[in-house]
Ligand SMILES: NC(=O)C1=CN([C@@H]2O[C@H](COP(=O)(O)OP(=O)(O)OC[C@H]3O[C@@H](n4cnc5c(N)ncnc54)[C@H](O)[C@@H]3O)[C@@H](O)[C@H]2O)C=CC1
């Protein structure tokens with residue numbers, strides 16, 4: 001059918017707009033994670049961004065790191081340390097050890113994982129957010145947003161403050177609901193524990209009970225089984241010192257609880273007042289390491305390895 005002149009002009013304009021949009025979509029350069037991470041996790045280069053983004057409708061993520069172990073998530077242990085292996089300053093003072101470039105890598109790493117775990121010592125000391133705010137923004141009207149890992153806190157006695165940033169961010173709609181992992185209480189449990197549980201639940205936390213080990217800490221192998229049951233396929237463990245020790249310790253290692261370790265080494269010395277993570281690991285308990293890759297991010301060396309028994 002013939003169109004008159006006005007319709008033809010209209011169609012040409014519309015076609016032009018469609019072509020321009022298609023061209024934009026084809027040529028938009030999306031921010032992308034460092035190649036270092038695709039090599040460490042052995043991801044095909046084209047797949048890497050898929051690990052970092054949620055599409056528009058907040059469906060479950062397109063892909064997650066995963067392990068063939070049936071009873072636990074893929075586990076990445078990662079933290080930043082000084083040249084003398086300190087992760088914090090005197091009295092636990094939080095230190096900016098990572099430079100901008102390695103911190104950016106860490107925020108990309110957060111997008112790769114379903115959950116991000118810290119101990120209550122870190123939650124109380126640092127009041128962390130555990131989000132991906134340092135990443136370059138996706139265009140506001142585009143279909144993409146970053147995957148946010150779920151914060152998970154090991155908190156045997158439910159000491160997490162109800163006004164911490166993790167809960168505040170969740171209540172403000174800018175963070176995921178934190179999961180607080182606590183000891184399983186016996187039937188006639190302790191009333192103050194129950195009352196702390198109620199206030200944390202009322203203010204947004206989900207409480208998860210897990211058995212403790214012989215030292216009264218959350219058992220790492222039992223924790224991992226529970227997290228996998230709850231749908232966490234990949235877990236990033238950030239610390240602090242006691243949590244790192246538990247994951248590197250004999251029990252966790254003999255039950256094969258870690259897949260990859262990524263340590264940012266900053267060119268700085270802290271001295272003997274700082275917080276180290278090796279203090280309770282005697283030499284006969286230390287794991288073997290199998291190097292994967294080391295890369296410089298700005299002034300920091302980022303070392304990736306596997307632990308062996
Ligand atoms: N440089 C870095 O990358 C990081 C540094 N940090 C630093 O680490 C320090 C905090 O470390 P910590 O005081 O050692 O606290 P932490 O964060 O390791 O938490 C330890 C607490 O978690 C609870 N817990 C329950 N089950 C546990 C288990 N199986 N293993 C270990 N803990 C368990 C216990 O109450 C224990 O006291 C802070 O100064 C923080 O700034 C923390 C994370 C990363």
Ligand SMILES: Nc1nc(O)c(N)c(N[C@@H]2O[C@H](COP(=O)(O)O)[C@@H](O)[C@H]2O)n1
Pocket residue numbers: 079080094095096097098103106118122123126127128129130131238239264
């Ligand atoms: N990668 C890294 N480099 C450092 O220099 C650090 N101090 C840490 N600390 C960890 O990050 C948490 C803070 O996270 P937010 O910035 O609040 O998102 C802190 O609690 C440690 O787990 N990490």
